[in-house]
Amino acid sequence: MxxxxxxxxxxxxxxxxxxxxxxxxxxxxxxxxxxxxxxxxxxxxxxxxxxxxxxxxxxxxxxxxxxxxxxxxxxxxxxxxxxxxxxxxxxxxxxxxxxxxxxxxxxxxxxxxxxxxxxxxxxxxxxxxxxxxxxxxxxxxxRGTSYYAVPRIDLTPSEFEKKLLLEEAIHLEQYNHAMPAPLYVLCGDYIYGNIKENQWRVDPSSSNARVITSPTTIKRVQISEEERQKYIRSERDFLAFFNDEFINTDIADRLDTKGIFLIDLEEEVTLEPNVITEVEEDRAEENVSTFSEKLDEIDFIKNLEIKAKTRNLVYSREDLINFHTSIKSSALTILSGQSGIGKTRLATLYGETLGLSQENKTMLIMPISPSYTEPGDILGYLNPATGLYMPAETGLVEFLLNAQENESQVHMLIMDEMNLSQIEHYFSPFISLLELEEKERFLHLYSKDSVCHNSQKYKSSIQLKNNLVIVGTMNTDETTKDLSDRLLDRSNVVVLEKRSFLEIKKELEKVDRSKIYSSGLEDAYGEVYMSWRSNKENWNAFEEDELEFFDSIDKAISSVDPLKGFSIRNIIRMGAYLNNLPYDSEKGFHIERDKAIDLFIKQRVITKIRGPIESYENLIGTLEIGQEKPEGELYKLFSSESALEISYFEKTRKELNRKARELAVNGYAT
Structure with a gap:
């Protein structure tokens, strides 16, 4: 070399x-x-x-x-x-x-x-x-303190802000082109931030001149004299060294919550208050409403189905709607099914139909390696020798940072063949975090007390916001790891239906490519995706008799294993699933409520019931050759009159049949 x-x-x-x-x-x-x-x-x-x-x-x-x-x-x-x-x-x-x-x-x-x-x-x-x-x-x-060099601008704040908005060159004396682009700038009594590294453009006219592109994203906050005295530890005429933790934690948080956008500062000067502002707000609301109407949820599902067929992929409509609803209502959705059925291609196509891509960091396809044994394998680590945070080659940290900074745009993480390694090991920080409220979901990369010289880019933690959706694909063979009950309790496992070869051929012959719905805005589906999520209270999705029936299911399962019962988490997630079913007045792209309950129980509750015949024979029953149905307690419950008033539970009973047959043949149900 x-x-x-x-x-x-x-x-x-x-x-x-x-x-x-x-x-x-x-x-x-x-x-x-x-x-x-x-x-x-x-x-x-x-x-x-x-x-x-x-x-x-x-x-x-x-x-x-x-x-x-x-x-x-x-x-x-x-x-x-x-x-x-x-x-x-x-x-x-x-x-x-x-x-x-x-x-x-x-x-x-x-x-x-x-x-x-x-x-x-x-x-x-x-x-x-x-x-x-x-x-x-x-x-x-x-001791233990690191510092962030913040360029100081020798202009008045108004002069500096005018230059920024006009995208004129800013001279950073004592901080020239050899240095990394600064994420904060000091001018007068204000610190300016919310600046991304790629917003800076080097101006070749001078060794210290730079231009900020798209400056309307910049915010400013005021800094007091007391804070200057306390947190500036060394300074030159055009450069101040701030306590790194103060800049990247206190100031960064203040910019997020109280920072004023440059464009708002400009409007304060040029607009009459309470008059033009209200008009602009009304127009903005009208634009959002029109925008959302043009990007209808049902049209999205129709496009997903047709795009799949144009790529010779045929999925049942029920699978597509189930997959879509699961993603909307669950922090983690797992696609399972026979190898080669098109799990990864469906996940990728779903993201592409939303207008997401790996190029703009709104979608990340992350193949899982059998060598992944801890979170650092997919995230990275803080190198104690160099004091630098070293992100993993997976690109996950950069993807999560982009999701954090662009919370109105949905971001999709696809973990391909996620069970090639033990998920609870490399994915452990996410499993618990994804069940928390958004304000509590902070993924810690390293201790905030550690010295990290590139902390301006890689802060000690990343907030996982509601715009993050995670999809995993998994196979079930001798090369993969089983999913734990802890993971199954926190995810929807969608098993794709295998279509017959003749049925696939006939479906593809009927494809009319001209039917792809087009409003000219398809690439922006990801920007309205959040509006498709229901805000209804999850408990209100149920009638009292339904909850009583679910209690009887929980009692039956818990009598064998209390840890595998119908948990409160499952009830809440089922409510979210039912509330998020897409509504279609034509009923062509819709799952009826009774079938949705059946689907959810099969993929969220029955998946956890597995074990040896000694423990599960009474609960599941066995199914010998020639026998139509097992005599297990669960099958009887799902066939009872109280059950049939809620749903026919066709898929649930079919899955119980499969498990009962496994118990009879292998002495173990999976």
């Missing part, structure tokens, strides 16, 4: 910036270039005293690139002869290196250090070094 070197222009740009750091400790991984393994040491080969500094703020992009490419040591190397301009005169000419070592250690230890970074490259030996131009000793260091 050819080694990449940088031009002198780039190397000079790097040196124009500032970093804060701390003198390394013996516990840190130090470069092996000194005479001993100490943070301040003498090097005979260099005939100089060296000291090592650990960075605590953003570093130039080229330095990070070199670190990742050749796994270079994180420490910056300072030389007493070049990096310590304020060395006392009597020490500059002494030959007693121990005095110099002692002075440097006592001067730097426990202090916050400000310095300019230098990238030294030796093309002959193909080596790189991180050096220090000149170290400036600041105040005492708060």
């Amino acid at each position: 050819t080694t990449k070197f940088y031009s002198n222009k780039v190397l000079e740009q790097i040196k124009e910036n500032y970093i804060v750091g701390v003198l390394a400790s013996k516990e840190d991984y130090l470069p092996r270039i000194g005479d001993d393994n100490e943070p301040v040491t003498y090097s005979q080969s260099m005939n100089d005293v060296l000291f090592f500094v650990k960075p605590l703020s953003q570093e130039p992009k080229e330095i990070t690139e070199v670190e990742n490419r050749i796994h270079m040591n994180k420490m910056y190397i300072g030389l007493s002869s070049k990096s310590f301009s304020n060395m006392p005169l009597e020490l500059k000419y002494t030959k007693d290196v121990n005095k110099i070592i002692k002075y440097i250690r006592e001067t730097l230890e426990g202090k916050l250090l400000l310095f300019k970074p230098v990238l030294t490259q030796q093309e002959r030996t193909e080596r790189f070094y991180k050096n220090i131009d000149n170290v400036i000793v600041e105040e005492d260091l708060e």
Whole structure:
């Protein structure tokens, strides 16, 4: 592999910036270039005293690139002869290196250090070094703290905001093109944020000029003088180093909840209050209503069915509506069925019909590897040696961040062949979180007390909002893992019906491709998807006699295994499922309520009933050859008069027949 070197222009740009750091400790991984393994040491080969500094703020992009490419040591190397301009005169000419070592250690230890970074490259030996131009000793260091460099703009807030809205170049002195794009900017008494890294565009007219595209997304919040004094630990004329946790937690949260959009600031100046604003709100409501009407839920299902057939995929209409309703009403939906039936293709097609794609990060297809054993395998980890969060190659973290930032747009995660590895191991943080209210669903990537130098991009936690839908596909063979009761209790398992070959051929012959409903807005289905979800109270979906019957089912199952009963969670989720059934006045794309109850119980309750004949013979019964129905207690309950007043339970009883036959043949029901 050819080694990449940088031009002198780039190397000079790097040196124009500032970093804060701390003198390394013996516990840190130090470069092996000194005479001993100490943070301040003498090097005979260099005939100089060296000291090592650990960075605590953003570093130039080229330095990070070199670190990742050749796994270079994180420490910056300072030389007493070049990096310590304020060395006392009597020490500059002494030959007693121990005095110099002692002075440097006592001067730097426990202090916050400000310095300019230098990238030294030796093309002959193909080596790189991180050096220090000149170290400036600041105040005492708060242990365990990292810092975020925030560029300071030398303009009034109104001048700065005008430049932003006109997309004019902003000069970031002391923070040039070599540095990563900042996510916060300081101007006057305000911190500006809600800025994405890809919004910045480099202006080639100057080494420190950048332009923010789509600036209307930017928000500002005011910062008090008390906060400046407390949280700014080092500053230059055009740069302030804030406590990282304060910026990425307190300020980020304040921007989310109280931040004022730039466009709103502009309207405050140009619009008369309570007049134009109300008119605009009325127009906005009209536009949303019209928009939703053009993107009707039933038309979406029709399009899904026809698009599937145009790709030679034939699913029963009931399966499509069941799958759609399950996704709307459950945090996790699992597609099961015979291998090759088209589970992954259905999940992908569903997302595509919603207008989602992997390119715009609204859909993620994540193949599951048998090697996944813990959450870090799909999420990533905080590298303690480098202080950088390293996202996994799955792309899951970036996808979840995009979902968090765009909560009005549905995002779909597809876990392909999810049971190739034990789901409860690699997916464990999600299983409990997805049952919580949105305001409590925070996925923790690492401890908020940890030092993370790229925390501006990868915060310690991500909120899983209601716009996130998760679909898993699974096979059932000797290469896969069984689903636990804990997972089955939290997901709808939709088993796709296998159609006959002749039926598939006839269906495909009838396909009329011109029937795909078109409003010209199909790519925006994902933006109105949230409006299709019901807000009705889940308990109100049931009559009293239905709840009494479900209690009898729970009692029968719990008598064998209390952990497999008809749980309260199941009742609540069934209510959500029934409330979310799509309404179709023509009844062509609709599941009747009694059939929906049957479907739900089969895929949410009966799936958990599995085990040996010794435990389950009385509950399930056995079905011998020539026998029409089992004598198990559950089959009798679902065939009773009280049951038939609710549903015929055709699918549930068919599944009980299958389990009873397994008990008779294998002595075990799955």
